[in-house]
Amino acid sequence: MGRLLPIRLVGVALCLALSAPVWAAEPGPATTRASDLVWEPIGPVTTSAGMTAVATDPEDTRVIWVGSATSVWVSEDGGTSWNLVLQLSRASGLAREAGDGGEVEVDPDEATDPDAPPEGSDIFEEDTFVDPTNRNSRDDDDGDDDSTDSNSDQDDDGSADNDQQQRFGVTRFRILQDKVWVCTSHGLWSIARSARRTGTGTEVRFGRRMAVNDVARGPDKRFFLATERGLWQLGDDGIGRQLPQVEDEVEVNAIQVVTSAAVADAKPVTRIVLATSRGLRIGDGDRFEHISMGAKDDAGLDDVIVEPNGHIAVAGGGTVYRMDPSGSVVDEAWPVPGASRVAVGRQGQLWTVGSKGAWKYTADEGWVRTVEGLFDRRLVDVAPSDAGDVNLWVVGRAGLWRLVPETAKVFQSQMAALQARTLAGYPDSSKTVHDALEARGVKQSQVDSWVIEERLAWLLPHVFLQYRTNRVRNEDYVTIDVLDRQILDAVEVKPQDDEFRIEARWDLMPALLAAINGSEARVASTRGRARKQQERVREVVLPLWQTWAKKRMEYETNEPASTREALRDLLTLAKLEADLHVYTGGRFPVGGAKSKNGAK
Amino acid sequence: MIRKFLQAASVMGLMVVAAPVHADDPQIKAEAQRILAQFDNEPKIVQVQQAASSYARVNPDSYDSWMTSARLANLLPKRLYGHMRNTNTDSKDLRTTTASSGSVSDLTSNDDQLQLEVRLEWDLTKVVFNRDGIAAARQIERIVNQREDLLTTVNKLYFARRQLQVEIALDPPTSVDRAVKTQLRIQGLTADLDALTGGWFSKHVPKGS
Numbered sequence: 001m002g003r004l005l006p007i008r009l010v011g012v013a014l015c016l017a018l019s020a021p022v023w024a025a026e027p028g029p030a031t032t033r034a035s036d037l038v039w040e041p042i043g044p045v046t047t048s049a050g051m052t053a054v055a056t057d058p059e060d061t062r063v064i065w066v067g068s069a070t071s072v073w074v075s076e077d078g079g080t081s082w083n084l085v086l087q088l089s090r091a092s093g094l095a096r097e098a099g100d101g102g103e104v105e106v107d108p109d110e111a112t113d114p115d116a117p118p119e120g121s122d123i124f125e126e127d128t129f130v131d132p133t134n135r136n137s138r139d140d141d142d143g144d145d146d147s148t149d150s151n152s153d154q155d156d157d158g159s160a161d162n163d164q165q166q167r168f169g170v171t172r173f174r175i176l177q178d179k180v181w182v183c184t185s186h187g188l189w190s191i192a193r194s195a196r197r198t199g200t201g202t203e204v205r206f207g208r209r210m211a212v213n214d215v216a217r218g219p220d221k222r223f224f225l226a227t228e229r230g231l232w233q234l235g236d237d238g239i240g241r242q243l244p245q246v247e248d249e250v251e252v253n254a255i256q257v258v259t260s261a262a263v264a265d266a267k268p269v270t271r272i273v274l275a276t277s278r279g280l281r282i283g284d285g286d287r288f289e290h291i292s293m294g295a296k297d298d299a300g301l302d303d304v305i306v307e308p309n310g311h312i313a314v315a316g317g318g319t320v321y322r323m324d325p326s327g328s329v330v331d332e333a334w335p336v337p338g339a340s341r342v343a344v345g346r347q348g349q350l351w352t353v354g355s356k357g358a359w360k361y362t363a364d365e366g367w368v369r370t371v372e373g374l375f376d377r378r379l380v381d382v383a384p385s386d387a388g389d390v391n392l393w394v395v396g397r398a399g400l401w402r403l404v405p406e407t408a409k410v411f412q413s414q415m416a417a418l419q420a421r422t423l424a425g426y427p428d429s430s431k432t433v434h435d436a437l438e439a440r441g442v443k444q445s446q447v448d449s450w451v452i453e454e455r456l457a458w459l460l461p462h463v464f465l466q467y468r469t470n471r472v473r474n475e476d477y478v479t480i481d482v483l484d485r486q487i488l489d490a491v492e493v494k495p496q497d498d499e500f501r502i503e504a505r506w507d508l509m510p511a512l513l514a515a516i517n518g519s520e521a522r523v524a525s526t527r528g529r530a531r532k533q534q535e536r537v538r539e540v541v542l543p544l545w546q547t548w549a550k551k552r553m554e555y556e557t558n559e560p561a562s563t564r565e566a567l568r569d570l571l572t573l574a575k576l577e578a579d580l581h582v583y584t585g586g587r588f589p590v591g592g593a594k595s596k597n598g599a600k
Numbered sequence: 601m602i603r604k605f606l607q608a609a610s611v612m613g614l615m616v617v618a619a620p621v622h623a624d625d626p627q628i629k630a631e632a633q634r635i636l637a638q639f640d641n642e643p644k645i646v647q648v649q650q651a652a653s654s655y656a657r658v659n660p661d662s663y664d665s666w667m668t669s670a671r672l673a674n675l676l677p678k679r680l681y682g683h684m685r686n687t688n689t690d691s692k693d694l695r696t697t698t699a700s701s702g703s704v705s706d707l708t709s710n711d712d713q714l715q716l717e718v719r720l721e722w723d724l725t726k727v728v729f730n731r732d733g734i735a736a737a738r739q740i741e742r743i744v745n746q747r748e749d750l751l752t753t754v755n756k757l758y759f760a761r762r763q764l765q766v767e768i769a770l771d772p773p774t775s776v777d778r779a780v781k782t783q784l785r786i787q788g789l790t791a792d793l794d795a796l797t798g799g800w801f802s803k804h805v806p807k808g809s
Contacts, residue, residue: 439660440744446737453729460724468683468717496713507725526734529741559628566632567766575759578645582751585660585744590646 036406037391039358039373041399041546042079051395054383055173055180057193062387065180066400067170072182074196078387079402085191086201088169088184172254172381174215181215188212188225204238216255218285219270226252231274231288243286251277256304258312260325273327275301275314282327293321293330302340308348315342320352320361336367343382346391353379353394358403374401375542398543419549422556425589429545432584436541439585440533447527454523458511461504468499541583548576635769643804645758648797652754655798658747666736674726683717754796761789 050068057063062078072086172183175193182189182201186209192200214226225232225240228251232240254275259268274281274288278298281288293299301316310325320339322332338354345351350361357377359367371377376398383393385402392403427435437443476490551573560566580588643651653659764786773779793801 457725457729460728463722463724466719471714473712522734563628563631564770566628570632570636571759571763575755578755579752582748
């Protein structure tokens, strides 16, 4: 417990630290608090970013399952402590079981992998190092315009990042009976529902190289698999068979088994709803019909759930649909930016998350974004909760978050003191981000001033300064006839038409063009680039600083269990500081050394 | 050769490895610091970063003044024009004056006109707003990106190498195979760092590290 308290304090302290006004609220749709609920960052201590899936046990929502690109953790105390239960290899999709049970797969490539950790080493877990530099791309050097910049790593709705994030690792958990099914980008795994340590994980011998997106147990106990290659059925023999009734190769992203209420003497009808990359399909497990979704008939759908009132909620492609209980009629279609996963909250409200944050639906206000305390809005999964103060769980690029009442801030003073003690002498998040922006080539404020300067520049003229002088030399000769000669009588040099002229010309055309077209195209393009740079700094430096702060506080407040663990922590801290040193242009101190601006 | 590797790894292990520390020992952090201090004679990460950025010419010092220079450059005249013209008109004015004493002829020559002209031109709009600043900013942005890519790679290599060194210190290799593998990986990482620093790194690593 003594070890757990600091971890909890660290989480809350980070919440405080990150609530610093580093970033002004971005303009957009309604962004309000939902009944004073705030997001609190929390999660397995060895990993603070890159979470890809979350689920709560429906029978006890204090039990939370969290997955990243390489690992699965479980907490049975509402997120206070975490246990690693499964470790996957990012490179091959095969598992490296740390425990003694389950199957042990050995990747033949791993032995020669030059980047693999040394034998017997657990100093560095793959997840330990947040690698924000592992970006898809960089701006290229060809000087092309942003609009054609193929290296842009994030499109307007941020889907590129999410796609990248979802490419590896766990994509969804399904808890069915006594097992937790772990859907990954390279096959399917199952873990005992009671697992609290490694050793129970078992790879299902199915589609090892195939992305399994969801599983469901249908009528007659049939076991369905939603995969990137359509819908499959897993037989008792462990062999998967593709169901030919579903369009070949259409990606199935989610499955829900829907049982309609019994009416009169009629038996309840069980149907299977599929959210696919080309619209919604409903069927009995053998035959599926394509359900019309209106204008977006073939819209890519990511998630489907059944609400308590029997309605079916579907999300995908930035739209949330609510369908009648039969699933054949679309009652509502709400555009919700970035929406990809849905869940039902504590009071039965519908929630959706995606690349633009978390949104809650209420009949009075419609969809309201709830991002208070959420410093990175790119979310990939959501899970309901009714345990304790926790209202909802979400995961995303910046880690795991829980939605809790703002009263959690009673710890503020305690946390502030802890933070002040452990991070004393180091730049805070605001300063670090500011330094990182300063180190960039162009800043938003600079572009803003360029726009003003461009508009006012025409007030100053082109100035011409001219000085011209003429000198005329006159010579007088006298002719003396008797001598028959000319004698120089006088020489006169006199200035003539000297001129000193200052001329000022004003060019009104730029002012006219600025009035008609706004900023010059080049300035506008630079503005876009500066915005991207700012966004990139936020994406990279802020999570990096948070990870560093969290690790430093953990190191300062905990006694490591072994020298190996202490060395791991120290090297992790040193690398994080070295990365921050790079991103801030040398302003962040490394290893207690004085930085460029004298901090620490 | 293999024997040499094993010998080197063992010696290094004996040099740096400490007595096993019990998990409950309150001196764990101090012990970890002591092990890391074994590598104090090697270049610090900041020094390696500086060497790499200097070698790749992406040092901030090289571009810090670009924006200011771009702006100040417009205080100088945009154009300087000088003109000198010497004209010989050879115009002659012959006037004859007759006096009682006789007649005298005067010849007046109007010759050699020298014209000097200096013209300077400033575009003061560019003192306020200069497009060169935008170009400089874009160029700086590219260099900054290159610098970050380079130096974060340096960080990765440097700490991967240090990780291996620490691993040897904690758990000296007990087989030839493992000793060779570990040494080769350390040497590979040293070579990578050398490539990024133009050979600076290995020059500053003490022999035998």
